[in-house]
Amino acid sequence: MAGILLFNLLLFFVIGVPVAYSMGFASVLAMVEGGLSLQVVIQRIFATLDSFPLMAIPFFILAGNIMEQSGISQRLINLANSIVGRMTGGLGMVTVLTAMFFASISGSSAATTAAIGSILIPAMVKRGFPRPFSTSVQAVSGELGVIIPPSIPMIIFALTAGSAISIGDLFIAGIGPGILISLSLMLTIYVLSKQNGYGLTALSPEERAAEEALTSWRGRVKAFKEAILPLLMPVIILGGIYGGIFTPTEAAAVAMAYAFVLGCFVYRTLKMAQLMEIFRNSVLATAIIMLIIGNAGLLGWVLTAEKVPDLVAEWFVSISDSPLVFLLLVNLLLLLAGMFLETGAAIVITAPILTPVAIQFGIDPIHFGMIMIVNLAVGMVTPPVGVNLFVACQIAGIRIEQILKSMLPFYGVLLLDILIVTYWPQLSLWLPSLLK
Template sequence: MILIALVILAAVLLLVLGFEMFLVLGVPALMIKEFFYGNLPDPVLAQKILGGINHTTLLAIPFFILAAELMGAGQIASRLTGLVKTMIGHLRGGMGYTTIGGSMAFGSVSGSAPATVAAMARMVYPELRKAGFSDRFSLGLIVSSAETALLIPPSITFIIYGWMTGTSVAKLFVGGLAVGLVLGVAFAVMAAIEARRSGVERAPRTSWRERLVAIRQSGWALGMPFIILGGIYSGYFTPTEAAAVSVIYAILVEGLVFRELTWRKLFDVTERAAISTAIIFILLAMGSLLSYFITLAQVPTAITNFLEAIHAGPVMFLLIVNVCFLIAGMFIDPNSALLILVPPLFPVAMALGIDPVHFGMVVTLNISIGMITPPFGLDIFVASSTLSKPVMTIISGLWPFIIANLIVLAIITYVPDISTFLPRLVFG
């Protein structure tokens, strides 16, 4: 218990003092080594840091990040959103549905919530306001809808969770599809209620001719999710191979078909993707070191013994997991929350008989909520920067969506079949 208290105290202190997250993860690990495992050779630390990120599954992360940057800078994202608008934009509140569907479509080829916010905000915000939605609701809907990018495959969060726990990434992708759709439906219900409350008018219905034209114009854009998801689910690609193919496809389509990708733009996009990748991998390296010491100190066993002492079963444990992740999501970035909390909690979940895919859905949905939760939700600041809107204005529009998220989280937590039905159906 002294070790647990030391780790928590050191991490909180560094976080409050404003240190970078890789230090918040790394310094407590080094303190544990120095004070409790001083005879451990220093080369072991280097082996754990480098070995922690030396995994083929993680190769998918830089590829998906680069693919997302390419699509956000080109035409693929806007054409996917345009197709969704053509199909459902005529419904009452149709622009709200378009925002949700467009975010899910972009998420299905990027796996990144911040990238989805940045790509979607400029496209749909003026249209939402023009349709009659309030400023606050429009901002809340844009930021919240981007959450689905962490649940609709290919999700970078699922890749990291699968790497940490040994869970099949393909099964996580399939399970995330169902959970993402449930969350999308919840947001659609909110959009429908707001449309009626605000008197949002119906847009003119597009003709079938216009829809066919939109399908033809977005054909190359539709090829991206078809290649990624179809390739993975058919077993033709691994997630890592699908990520590499998505980059090649995005470069060819944006450069040769849409002619949006210049050499200068390709350089800028690659630079941004490299920086994002470096940040994530530094966190993963430090997180793997902290995870090693957590396991060495038998922290999961201590947690299991505590739960047994208070006679807590799976229901109480999952409630504790939700509370821990929701609190962590308010203050630290999602990858850091994943790296800190999953190593001690996952073995306990397995000991209690919780399905690893179901646990992954609960964890990822919690992380999704953390992306939009004040005071430090990352997507809030991305939207503020993209649209030049005050942070407090965005936060005021998010509260109804946070409540909706918590309701969906409770359903996903205690109805595990939502998470596990499709993986069982697809993989047996």
């Protein structure tokens, strides 16, 4: 039955059936072949979705959408610009730093790319950065949306990995890799801009005066004051979780309420007419994720019943009993999966299979979760299914093939980051251990 399941799953992927339906149809066909009652289908999907922690997903999505529509992006851009805007390649580094700030609010890679890309890609082009390079910078920066906490893929991993994994620990573990990737991208932008003379277009006297005012100490203090309230959201979320004040699910509800108060009553930039569109987009995004998770629960049940995780573990051990070799093979597998599958779908398919194997190799599940998420985040900027590439190219008005050359240095840096995250576990684990 397992062979039939995997064959049908690959077949549905190849012919273009959506991932959620592919998992559901393949599971049903395998169950029919195995003579199992189809009543189990509804039972397993319902049991998978009947989870209190899953409620955190719609709340975080709603909080991110409210922040995006409240004009928070410009405040975060001003803060980042005041810090690194006058350096070589300044606007490129502003893009990375702003993405890091916005990621701590949205929890979504595509949302991060869209929210700040519409402002910064035109600004970079105007400043003298080539359009393909500007688009590449925005695309790779957006992946921080799923690495910096709070992160929706982290919640999905914690709920599907088949082990008692704390969502709060995953959130905290993402800080180290997130900072590493941010700094490496900023360094790459600096070097490329220095070598190629990017960002040297002369400013008008008015623009020069505005830049000097923003990057002065007084301007930096002003920009920080304007952005401090949005930046408090991750502090409230993580502090509340680790302080025992509320659960991750309750933290998501607090984040949504906090975003609503900021948008409607503090900044007064969120109009009631916008709420219906925000609710609509949030419901659609939540429905898609829940459909994937529900069908993935059914798929995972069939795979477990057929002892596929045990077979996978035996296969890895037959190749090598070294954890280092296992992690290298996992990286290759996840990079390949990220090229063809959406991040959430890739997690719910691979996490229940690979996480128990990783634990058998003595790998901490929190560390393994970060390896999986960082790998699949890179998948968001690799064709053919790189979501961030499509979003950034749509904003910039260019085709994906036009930016692939400018993406090559970033691919090299991201692969190096993956190896560091993989083989330096304390980068992910030191902060959760310290807080405990």
